[in-house]
Amino acid sequence: EAQVTQxxxxxxxxxxxxxxxxxxxxxxxxxxxxxxxxxxxxxRQIYYSMNVEVTDKGDVPEGYKVSRKEKRNFPLxxxxxxxxxxxxxxxxxxxxRVLSGANVLTFGAGSRLTVL
Amino acid sequence: xxxxxxxEGPVTLSEEAFLTINCxxxxxxxxxxxxxxxxxxxGLQLLLKATKADxxxxxxxxxxxxxxxxxxxxxxxxxxxVSDSAxxxxxxxxxxxxxxxxxxxxxxxVQP
Numbered sequence: 001e002a003q004v005t006q007x008x009x010x011x012x013x014x015x016x017x018x019x020x021x022x023x024x025x026x027x028x029x030x031x032x033x034x035x036x037x038x039x040x041x042x043x044r045q046i047y048y049s050m051n052v053e054v055t056d057k058g059d060v061p062e063g064y065k066v067s068r069k070e071k072r073n074f075p076l077x078x079x080x081x082x083x084x085x086x087x088x089x090x091x092x093x094x095x096x097r098v099l100s101g102a103n104v105l106t107f108g109a110g111s112r113l114t115v116l
Numbered sequence: 117x118x119x120x121x122x123x124e125g126p127v128t129l130s131e132e133a134f135l136t137i138n139c140x141x142x143x144x145x146x147x148x149x150x151x152x153x154x155x156x157x158x159g160l161q162l163l164l165k166a167t168k169a170d171x172x173x174x175x176x177x178x179x180x181x182x183x184x185x186x187x188x189x190x191x192x193x194x195x196x197x198v199s200d201s202a203x204x205x206x207x208x209x210x211x212x213x214x215x216x217x218x219x220x221x222x223x224x225x226v227q228p
Contacts, residue, residue, distance in 0.1 A: 107159035
């Protein structure tokens with residue numbers, strides 16, 4: 001089954017404790033992206049990647065890091081989490097490197113992160 | 117810049133009622149428009165899309181028409197079911213850009 005898999009689905013952590021949210025897709029997609037979803041704000045892009053070893057900032061990259069060492073994986077790293085990073089995170093992928101009207105995103109099921 | 121404005125929710129309807137969720141947008145260039153749906157505990161799924169003015173996207177009984185003159189892409193369904201309860205997101209994409217722009221989402225609750 002074609003899918004985007006995120007782990008963990010739920011995580012409670014404390015301020016300053018480094019964590020990584022993994023994302024893996026099995027569709028051989030070129031493009032991958034991370035979004036965060038907050039009430040009243042919709043989804044905002046954190047980082048994206050158009051290919052292996054190519055990553056770039058989205059609209060809200062502060063406090064996050066990513067890497068794209070393999071095509072299928074795109075982990076999100078919070079080096080020193082803070083309470084304002086409490087959110088619902090989604091990984092998404094797409095076949096084409098450049099988004100267009102004919103292209104759609106496939107989303108993971110989400111990772112709910114709470115930072116105390 | 118680009119932005120999407122959706123009606124605030126929650127929208128609460130009885131089963132078999134008519135649904136409209138309003139969506140308007142501002143964009144530089146000519147966007148493609150999307151509706152994504154998020155069922156409880158799941159990620160977003162594409163519901164329908166339209167890539168140019170006057171196109172109508174449709175899926176699972178839902179419809180939306182790309183109205184360039186009113187910069188709108190309202191979502192409609194003639195008869196909702198309890199299983200349609202979800203959060204609905206309107207989004208736009210500009211060819212060549214690296215991200216979709218999402219609205220804030222509208223929660224729909226359908227009561228039996």
